[in-house]
Amino acid sequence: xxxxxxxxxxxxxxxxxxxxxxxxxxxxxxxxxxxxxxxxxxxxxxxxxxxxxxxxxxxxxxxxxxxxxxxxxxxxxxxxx
Amino acid sequence: xxxxxxxxxxxxxxxxxxxxxxxxxxxxxxxxxxxxxxxxxxxxxxxxxxxxxxxxxxxxxxxxxxxxxxxxxxxxxxxxxxxxxxxxxxxxxxxxxxxxxxxxxxxxxxxxxxxxxxxxxxxxxxxxxxxxxxxxxxxxxxxxxxxxxxxxxxxxxxxxxxxxxxxxxxxxxxxxxxxxxxxxxxxxxxxxxxxxxxxxxxxxxxxxxxxxxxxxxxxxxxxxxxxxxxxxxxxxxxxxxxxxxxxxxxxxxxxxxxxxxxxxxxxxxxxxxxxxxxxxxxxxxxxxxxxxxxxxxxxxxxxxxxxxxxxxxxxxxxxxxxxxxxxxxxxxxxxxxxxxxx
Numbered sequence: 001x002x003x004x005x006x007x008x009x010x011x012x013x014x015x016x017x018x019x020x021x022x023x024x025x026x027x028x029x030x031x032x033x034x035x036x037x038x039x040x041x042x043x044x045x046x047x048x049x050x051x052x053x054x055x056x057x058x059x060x061x062x063x064x065x066x067x068x069x070x071x072x073x074x075x076x077x078x079x080x081x
Numbered sequence: 082x083x084x085x086x087x088x089x090x091x092x093x094x095x096x097x098x099x100x101x102x103x104x105x106x107x108x109x110x111x112x113x114x115x116x117x118x119x120x121x122x123x124x125x126x127x128x129x130x131x132x133x134x135x136x137x138x139x140x141x142x143x144x145x146x147x148x149x150x151x152x153x154x155x156x157x158x159x160x161x162x163x164x165x166x167x168x169x170x171x172x173x174x175x176x177x178x179x180x181x182x183x184x185x186x187x188x189x190x191x192x193x194x195x196x197x198x199x200x201x202x203x204x205x206x207x208x209x210x211x212x213x214x215x216x217x218x219x220x221x222x223x224x225x226x227x228x229x230x231x232x233x234x235x236x237x238x239x240x241x242x243x244x245x246x247x248x249x250x251x252x253x254x255x256x257x258x259x260x261x262x263x264x265x266x267x268x269x270x271x272x273x274x275x276x277x278x279x280x281x282x283x284x285x286x287x288x289x290x291x292x293x294x295x296x297x298x299x300x301x302x303x304x305x306x307x308x309x310x311x312x313x314x315x316x317x318x319x320x321x322x323x324x325x326x327x328x329x330x331x332x333x334x335x336x337x338x339x340x341x342x343x344x345x346x347x348x349x350x351x352x353x354x355x356x357x358x359x360x361x362x363x364x365x366x367x368x369x370x371x372x373x374x375x376x377x378x379x380x381x382x383x384x385x386x387x388x389x390x391x392x393x394x395x396x397x398x399x400x401x402x403x404x405x406x407x408x409x410x411x412x413x414x415x416x417x418x419x420x421x422x423x
Contacts, residue, residue, distance in 0.1 A: 014208075016235065035158035035191055036209060039199045055162035 003049075003075055004068045010044045011064065024065030049075055087118045087141065088399045091172040091181035094123035094131075095150040096188025098385045104187065105131035107391025112140035117399045120181055122147050122172040147171035150188075153384060157191035161199060169193055173200045176377045183378035183398035185369060185391065190381045194230060197375040204407070206414030206423050207241045207374035211312070212381055213249050214370030216322060220301040222254055225264075225308045228370055229316030236279035237423060239263065239309050243289045244417050245373040245410055246307035252404040254306070262295035262305025264314065269294065276311060284309070287422045369394035371401060373410070378402055 001009075004024075012019040015033040022031065028038050045067075046053055051074045061067045092108050094101045101123055108119045109132070118141045121128050125146050132142070147168040151160045161170060169188050173196040175181040186193045194210050203210070211227035226242040226249070227234070243261045250259035263281055265273035270281060272294055284291045295305050300318075310318070330351060337344035368390025369382035378401045380394050417423045 035156065035195050036198055038158045039161070039195050040203070040209075043199055043202065055165065058162055059159060 003072045006048060007045055007068050007071060010048060011041050014040045014044065022064055024063065024068065026064045027062070045071060051078065087116065088402045089118040089120060089181045090395050090398045091120045091122055091175040091184045092391065092395065093168045093172045093184065093186035093188050094121045094128050095147070095168040096186045097382065099387060100187065101127050101131050103386070103388045104391050106135065106388035108142055108395065109135045109137050109140065110388055110392035111395035112137065112142045115141065117141070117395060119395065120145050120175060122175065123168045124148060145171060145175065151192045153189050155189065155192070157189060157195040160192050161195045169196045173197055177201055182402040183380065185380040185382055185394045185398050187382035187384055187386045193379065193381050194372060197372055197377065197379045201375045201377035203374055204376050204411055204414055206418040207245065209238065210372045210374040211242050211245065212370045213246055213373050216301065220303065222256060223300070223303055223306055223308060224249055224254065225310060225315055226373065227310065227312040227315050228319050229312045230372065231312040234276060234311040236276055236283050239280035240283050240287045240417070241423055242309045243284055243287065243307060244413050246309065247289055248406060248410045248413055250306045252406050252409050253400060256306045258290055259306035260292045261289045261307045261309060262292055262299065264308055264310040265294035265296065267294065268296060287417065288420065369397065376407065378407065
């Protein structure tokens with residue numbers, strides 16, 4: 001399963017939205033996710049990929065695609081190490 | 082909890098409408114009992130200034146510095162992540178690190194919940210935290226969940242509230258086999274909105290001691306020990322209930338204006354013997370409730386709480402630590418999840 005699919009699974013489960021409606025352009029607001037959902041998604045992704053997402057990076061995510069790209073780059077760096 | 086020391090409660094000194102004055106004063110009141118250690122978390126200068134107003138020498142109170150404050154109205158998720166040195170976050174991390182056993186905060190409840198979820202995590206089986214609390218000495222032995230953490234609930238969340246509420250009733254209210262009622266507009270099975278109707282069937286099959294729907298008029302009678310409801314209704318109900326005492330006192334004063342002697346007697350009775358203004362919020366549940374579902378003991382206090390509320394909240398937090406509510410809740414949620422009920 002790709003990083004994007006894994007993150008889509010997590011976000012879909014936490015925000016209770018169908019995976020099919022989550023595109024790279026989707027925002028948490030589009031998914032009607034509240035603050036707790038956002039935090040839970042970040043924590044779940046951190047645990048799933050064994051990474052830490054610094055607050056200043058998380059604040060830059062404008063949409064689902066930004067979130068995925070960031071985690072992909074972190075996961076790739078982790079594989080290289 | 083460390084076995085070789087007293088229960089330690091981290092108190093967010095900067096959260097609330099009357100912080101830090103009332104919060105520090107509440108910590109001093111709790112500290113005077115001597116059965117709990119307190120870590121006041123906040124801006125040290127402000128906390129020291131407030132402590133200096135009280136005789137706090139020899140009390141089990143220490144300070145932990147947190148330079149930032151999360152204010153009411155800030156978006157909770159970004160505030161928590163943007164302000165890692167806020168009193169809410171620092172206090173939560175004290176629980177995470179084991180330096181404290183519980184936290185109480187009168188800061189923005191959304192930020193307290195977000196910080197708890199982020200730093201303490203959720204207990205498996207409960208997707209979102211819920212606030213549980215009772216109606217004090219006026220209606221002992223009952224508790225309601227959720228009182229405001231989840232404005233929109235899913236039916237299966239009601240089952241999680243029932244499980245957590247049953248643990249609460251057993252461990253903190255001493256009810257061996259608590260009954261669970263679902264708040265609705267009528268006692269019959271088909272009454273209520275979609276959430277309640279679906280929740281009814283899930284609760285019926287869940288294995289909790291479900292007695293069916295209960296109505297608003299049943300709440301205070303103790304018909305059910307645990308009353309399950311969504312956070313929207315819960316919060317409206319709680320605030321309405323808490324307003325009754327003050328309102329009733331005002332109404333009586335107004336009515337007795339024409340009868341000075343009766344008014345004087347009423348003042349004597351209702352100020353001292355039967356403090357009606359406090360009728361609806363007394364005891365350890367006064368002014369704060371436990372945030373259930375997070376992996377640590379977190380008490381969320383009213384923004385407008387005063388020193389006595391904080392002192393009671395600290396006592397309530399200590400009681401929850403001693404009762405090991407987290408240790409009791411985890412296997413229960415695990416069991417219900419294993420059985421496919423959550």
